[in-house]
Amino acid sequence: xxxxxxxDSDLERSLTLLWAGRARGKRGPRSxxxxxxxAQAAVRVADADGLEALxxxxxxxxxxxxxxxxxxxxxxxxxxxxxxADVGAGAPPELDDAADLRxxxxxxxxxxxxxxxxxxxILRVPLDHAPVGPNQLAWLDRLLRPLLAAGLAGxxxxxxALHLTAVVRGTAQISTSMAGEYKRDDGIPHTDADLTHVVxxxxxxxxxxxxxxxxxxxxxxxxxxxxxxxxFELGFGVDRFLDGLESWVADRGVS
Amino acid sequence: xxxxxxxDSDLERSLTLLWAGRARGKRGPRSxxxxxxxAQAAVRVADADGLEALxxxxxxxxxxxxxxxxxxxxxxxxxxxxxxADVGAGAPPELDDAADLRxxxxxxxxxxxxxxxxxxxILRVPLDHAPVGPNQLAWLDRLLRPLLAAGLAGxxxxxxALHLTAVVRGTAQISTSMAGEYKRDDGIPHTDADLTHVVxxxxxxxxxxxxxxxxxxxxxxxxxxxxxxxxFELGFGVDRFLDGLESWVADRGVS
DNA sequence: CTAAAACTATGTACGTCATACGTTTATATG
DNA sequence: CATATAAACGTATGACGTACATAGTTTTAG
Numbered sequence: 030x031x032x033x034x035x036x037d038s039d040l041e042r043s044l045t046l047l048w049a050g051r052a053r054g055k056r057g058p059r060s061x062x063x064x065x066x067x068a069q070a071a072v073r074v075a076d077a078d079g080l081e082a083l084x085x086x087x088x089x090x091x092x093x094x095x096x097x098x099x100x101x102x103x104x105x106x107x108x109x110x111x112x113x114a115d116v117g118a119g120a121p122p123e124l125d126d127a128a129d130l131r132x133x134x135x136x137x138x139x140x141x142x143x144x145x146x147x148x149x150x151i152l153r154v155p156l157d158h159a160p161v162g163p164n165q166l167a168w169l170d171r172l173l174r175p176l177l178a179a180g181l182a183g184x185x186x187x188x189x190a191l192h193l194t195a196v197v198r199g200t201a202q203i204s205t206s207m208a209g210e211y212k213r214d215d216g217i218p219h220t221d222a223d224l225t226h227v228v229x230x231x232x233x234x235x236x237x238x239x240x241x242x243x244x245x246x247x248x249x250x251x252x253x254x255x256x257x258x259x260x261f262e263l264g265f266g267v268d269r270f271l272d273g274l275e276s277w278v279a280d281r282g283v284s
Numbered sequence: 285x286x287x288x289x290x291x292d293s294d295l296e297r298s299l300t301l302l303w304a305g306r307a308r309g310k311r312g313p314r315s316x317x318x319x320x321x322x323a324q325a326a327v328r329v330a331d332a333d334g335l336e337a338l339x340x341x342x343x344x345x346x347x348x349x350x351x352x353x354x355x356x357x358x359x360x361x362x363x364x365x366x367x368x369a370d371v372g373a374g375a376p377p378e379l380d381d382a383a384d385l386r387x388x389x390x391x392x393x394x395x396x397x398x399x400x401x402x403x404x405x406i407l408r409v410p411l412d413h414a415p416v417g418p419n420q421l422a423w424l425d426r427l428l429r430p431l432l433a434a435g436l437a438g439x440x441x442x443x444x445a446l447h448l449t450a451v452v453r454g455t456a457q458i459s460t461s462m463a464g465e466y467k468r469d470d471g472i473p474h475t476d477a478d479l480t481h482v483v484x485x486x487x488x489x490x491x492x493x494x495x496x497x498x499x500x501x502x503x504x505x506x507x508x509x510x511x512x513x514x515x516f517e518l519g520f521g522v523d524r525f526l527d528g529l530e531s532w533v534a535d536r537g538v539s
Numbered sequence: 540c541t542a543a544a545a546c547t548a549t550g551t552a553c554g555t556c557a558t559a560c561g562t563t564t565a566t567a568t569g
Numbered sequence: 570c571a572t573a574t575a576a577a578c579g580t581a582t583g584a585c586g587t588a589c590a591t592a593g594t595t596t597t598a599g
């Protein structure tokens with residue numbers, strides 16, 4: 030773990046690592062290892078066994094090298110994690126240019142949502158500074174395009190993009206953490222859906238009246254959700270936000 | 285780190301830990317230690333030196349006990365973290381009953397935003413399942429009240445609450461990670477604001493057209509933001525969402 | 540063509556961490 | 570009072586990140 034004041038040149042290192050212009054012509058043996066290879070191995074390990082299984086030693090054996098060899102290409106595990114997260118994010122989807130704001134945003138959000146569910150470990154990688162990775166920035170850029178095209182000002186587009194990123198990230202964080210099943214002592218597995226019931230019995234309706242009221246609300250059937258459409262838990266909020274955004278640009282167009 | 289399938293009874297333990305009905309009358313020596321004391325010590329350490337400084341040994345010495353004594357009251361560090369996060373969150377603010385939806389939500393979001401900035405380490409605590417802590421549920425309940433009062437259906441209120449929680453969480457995560465200052469090799473510290481410029485020079489405007497366009501947008505002066513009012517980066521999105529929510533309930537009221 | 544310089548890969552070693560386990564000590568119940 | 574039981578402690582283990590010294594390899598300077 031990097032201490033807080035050793036952030037010194039980590040940032041510079043992040044940048045040169047992430048944007049490494051492939052240079053060659055130095056002395057010493059040709060390196061058979063590289064940042065890319067290491068990052069890809071890290072992604073493979075995290076995909077297979079999760080973030081907690083991702084150790085330098087594990088990556089090294091995965092690649093068939095000694096543990097310390099990695100440090101010839103990567104200054105620390107923290108930095109490697111950052112690179113791995115960017116690599117794992119992959120390229121954003123191409124958005125249909127003919128689509129309107131709502132369609133574009135929904136498509137973007139759906140893709141990000143799907144990505145977070147394919148690689149939940151990305152959500153566990155600690156965020157140490159503003160996004161600077163090529164892929165992270167590409168995702169941001171893709172979202173900004175329809176926002177700007179819809180007529181938002183620069184600052185507004187930035188804020189809207191931040192809002193949407195945060196929503197998908199945060200919702201996915203909660204959603205993926207609830208995905209696992211638990212085994213009770215009696216051996217019967219139960220999901221987080223039941224968890225709500227357990228909690229419902231624990232809490233005093235006097236202290237949590239709204240929670241108790243909402244608890245009765247039926248949970249949407251997850252199987253009825255088509256792929257490509259946002260699930261209700263995410264879609265409702267995004268749609269309300271888009272309603273507000275659209276009327277904002279409409280009012281703006283009048284003045 | 286807890287492996288993914290050892291989640292077995294962790295959940296049960298979480299619940300009994302978090303909702304511990306104080307029982308007394310067992311054998312053995314009176315325990316001078318308790319979950320609450322340990323959690324409070326953990327909060328103190330994290331407040332002082334961050335999450336990465338929070339070790340069992342550190343907490344123990346902080347309290348003047350041996351490391352292993354803690355395990356008489358807490359089954360694992362993961363669980364302790366969960367409790368500490370709930371304790372650190374504290375009680376939600378009392379919302380003005382006379383306030384309308386927009387005012388209430390803004391007040392709630394502002395309080396949560398402030399809380400995350402006071403204790404950034406809470407955002408680093410890995411989310412292992414749906415919120416079950418007394419304080420976490422209290423925050424949720426407080427938000428649900430005005431949403432229900434405004435006329436939202438149960439499922440809608442839940443989705444809206446999730447949306448808002450995710451937004452504040454996610455935005456704060458990015459905001460607090462940018463709060464630190466970095467020292468460059470030349471010794472001149474620079475903030476993440478400059479970071480944008482560094483990146484701006486790295487990227488190819490062809491690949492990131494929208495980013496480049498937005499980059500010119502002036503950054504709001506942070507000092508001009510009054511306390512109690514949401515900062516623009518958070519407020520713009522929340523306001524657009526509220527616009528959409530309000531028109532949603534208005535249309536609903538007609539049918 | 541040689542030798543120095545620089546870089547890669549490896550092995551060893553250290554400090555820190557969470558936590559399993561055994562021992563001692565104090566207490567409440569029979 | 571005796572005994573079961575839990576609290577606190579000390580020691581020990583295995584995994585981890587990574588500093589450092591070494592050996593080996595390739596490029597470049599003379």
